Amino acid sequence: MPQRSPSRRRITLADIAQACGVSRATVSLVLSGSPMVGAATRTRVEAEIRRQGYVYNRGAANLRRNTSSSVALVVNDLSNPFFAEFAAGVDEALADAGCVMLLGSTGESVERQRAVLASLVEHGPAGLILSPAEGTSLDDLRQAVGLHTPLLLFNRDVDGADCDFLGTDNVEGARLATAQLIARGHTRIAFYGGHAGSSSCRQRREGYARALADAGLAAEPRWRIECAPTRLQAAAQAGALFARDPAPTAAVCYNDAVALGLMLGLAARGLRAGDDFAVTGFDDIPEAAVSVPPLTTVATDPRARGRQAATMVLARARVPDAPPARVVHPVQLAVRASSASPPPPPSAPPTSPPTP
Amino acid sequence: MPQRSPSRRRITLADIAQACGVSRATVSLVLSGSPMVGAATRTRVEAEIRRQGYVYNRGAANLRRNTSSSVALVVNDLSNPFFAEFAAGVDEALADAGCVMLLGSTGESVERQRAVLASLVEHGPAGLILSPAEGTSLDDLRQAVGLHTPLLLFNRDVDGADCDFLGTDNVEGARLATAQLIARGHTRIAFYGGHAGSSSCRQRREGYARALADAGLAAEPRWRIECAPTRLQAAAQAGALFARDPAPTAAVCYNDAVALGLMLGLAARGLRAGDDFAVTGFDDIPEAAVSVPPLTTVATDPRARGRQAATMVLARARVPDAPPARVVHPVQLAVRASSASPPPPPSAPPTSPPTP
């Protein structure tokens, strides 16, 4: 619900104009730095503005000029460091452009997303950056966003949406991670975590399969372990890896949260990532570099992606009719200790460790 | 800079009114759910609104009604999980109240804070939640915020500011953590990390000193190790603990980032927190529970604090003249394995481990 404003009437242009004995137009020109106003008048007006503590009402100006000075960002969950970094990047670039950020989160719920989008769009942002909740349909977007707010989809695509898109090269990232394990001699490599519903998980699995195929290895379904992409779920599922026969010697994880969880699960079994089992992640969240052991992962630099997304959406707001931009950002493999372990010699397959 | 709006003219109330052959007032009444409008008219108008994809211009309404439907939040750094969680909590509560969140960040710079605040205030938020950058003065606040936006200070106080405040009981939290180490038999307890400039650090040191005093122990200045409150700095400084003679057997850390960094620094020296050295943190960020070993820490529940801050600032916006509220939230100690290590027997003081 809208809130009442504080008690005392806000100072307006008219107050300043009256106090200086000039018109509101003149004060407005002073504010916009127009050269058409006399130096003496300007000084007088500026002093009065400071004296009265006038604060510009940008909403009113936007209404009159038909402009906007905000951009909306909608993410699934701010407490996910990946999105927090991304939001920090968006904020940086928007602040540089003199824009303000409207933030909403969906908690991965399509209904909440609908409500959040509707509420944000009413505030007239110049553009909207959305990391869509899982299961978002084209209709959900059309309903909520309408056709008047430029939309940039981040991270996940929505079938049929012909708007701007900024994503990560999931296929290539997972391919790089898998190829690195293969280069170290691993042949039994699991794909760990995520679930098939998500397009990014499908793409990462595709890159994984491609690397295996390139090396003449098969992607065995039994080495595909599904779990929710959280650290706790991943830790709890670690045992599943060793229930397979033969057990894998390495795992390409859906993302860093899963990889860090898996490393905890391994530790609980007396195994150490990088020594006894090789692990890779995806995202390169800040924690990855300082975990024990440091996590080999695919770097997406979410903060830089945030800046990029902000730049793209501001550009779109200036040129609404340009054809949609689709940017799939290249990734880099950050090789660290967690993937250092060599596979055991083929003659001595590892025995499953005892389940605690 | 403000952005031009998308190409096509936005649909307005007037468009709907004209299409339905009614006045704008009637359409407005339909939108606000007024009972004064006939059922037939209402249905017709609602259909037309959907058909044309009309989106309400809340900015215009706010201007006319002199209301606001946003709240601004300014934090130091979104990529700090503590603030990310806090922001998520603020967002939750605001969404429930039908308000939108304007987000800015300062990167702990007073100048950037001034610019960010000025920009946000121009958008006319109903209130402003600020975790002030270090070194913020009362004048900085007065300059930037003026007297017309209700202000809630979070986490750090500003001398002389008589606005709402929501904080954490830093003194009691550090006292609890220290007392727990003393109860386990530790007598040589360091205070690790943070720097004296910050009020929260001073308060936590006070709690630490109080616990020591309560147990008849002295707070030795040589067991006070300053470092920037980041994981990397904390890891790098770990050696300083063992350069003291006698070396401490436990450390109360300024916050979780520092504690996790210290645990890494210990690991680099072949020491394990909870076995060879006791460590406590402050904040209970999500990582604390899943680190190895899990970190004993002071739980502040930042997400709940975020909801609370949002509630407080909305209440303030409704009653601008009520006396300032000062809420210092109680804390709880989450006891986990990192503080489990007993002190070594007094007869055999630990030798300093080799510096790598």
Place this chain on the structure above:
DNA sequence: CTGAAAGCGCTTACAG
């Protein structure tokens, strides 16, 4: 139950 009119705080041609 519905409409005409004024006004929120600003900007911007247009005269002077």
Place this chain on the structure above:
DNA sequence: CTGAAAGCGCTTACAG
């Protein structure tokens, strides 16, 4: 160089 006037999209007494 400065002012009077219209208008952005909405709301809200006030008449009818």
